[in-house]
Amino acid sequence: MSSANQAVVFLVQNLFLLYIYVVLLRFLLQVAKADFYNPVSQFIVKATAPILNPLRRIIPGIGGLxxxxxxxxxxxxxxxxxxxxxxxxxxMVPVVNLLIYSVTGLIKTIAGIYLVGIIISAIMSWIPQARQNPVGLLVWQLVEPPLKPFRKLLPDMGGIDLSPIFAILILQFLRMLLQPPYVFI
Incomplete structure (x- = not known):
């Protein structure tokens, strides 16, 4: 593949992924019941509304999702x-490969969003004012659902929260497990 072709692939992939991240963040923030009036939430809603609002008329939510x-x-x-x-x-991509790559890629992207969010929240836990920041508050709200089961399972460690470590291990394991083989039929 030529360097110009690589540059075009890089650009196409990152433009798509940028918007996919925003759409998935909207979904995940709704799942987490995050603050809708947060400025970051408002940006995400406004960035996705032109495409999602007409889609919602056709595709209803199921069970609050x-x-x-x-x-x-x-x-x-x-x-x-x-x-x-x-x-x-x-x-064209073979249909079977397209389905496999798209579903596994979407799951890996969601796991990646949670992974980055957990790392950011762990770093922000060292900064006392981080929860007053709109971004910090939203990150805390986003990562709480995947951390909650680990907090219930792990014993109290005297004020040290080990749940992010175990959540990161599970998310990384999931991402590695979903790595598709790069063979196109």
Missing amino acids: DIASLLLAWVLYVAMIIAIFYLVYGQ
């Missing part, structure tokens, strides 16, 4: 894979 945002993230992931595969190989 915003299925439209998950579907949009998946469709964007599929479009990204098709675009990259076409740029690299000049042909």
Whole structure:
């Protein structure tokens, strides 16, 4: 692959992933019941509203989950894979591979969002004023659902919270487990 082709693939992939992250953050913040009036939440809502609002009229939520945002993230992931595969190989992706890569890629992206959020929250726990910051508050609200089961399982360690370490281990294991083979049929 030529360097110009690599640059185009890099640009296409990162533009798609940027918006996929925003759409998935909207979904995950709704799952976490994060503060809707937070300035960062408002940015995420406004950035996704033009596409999600019409989709929500067609695709209802199920059990309080915003299925439209998950579907949009998946469709964007599929479009990204098709675009990259076409740029690299000049042909279409086999459907089976497209489904496998898009679903595993979406799960890995969600795990990656949680992974980064947990690391940021662990670092922010050392800064006393971090929870007063809108970003800090939102990060804490985002990572609380995946950390909660670990906090229930682990014994009290005298004020030291080991749940982020175990959550990071599980998330990294999940990401490694979902690494698809890079063989296109």
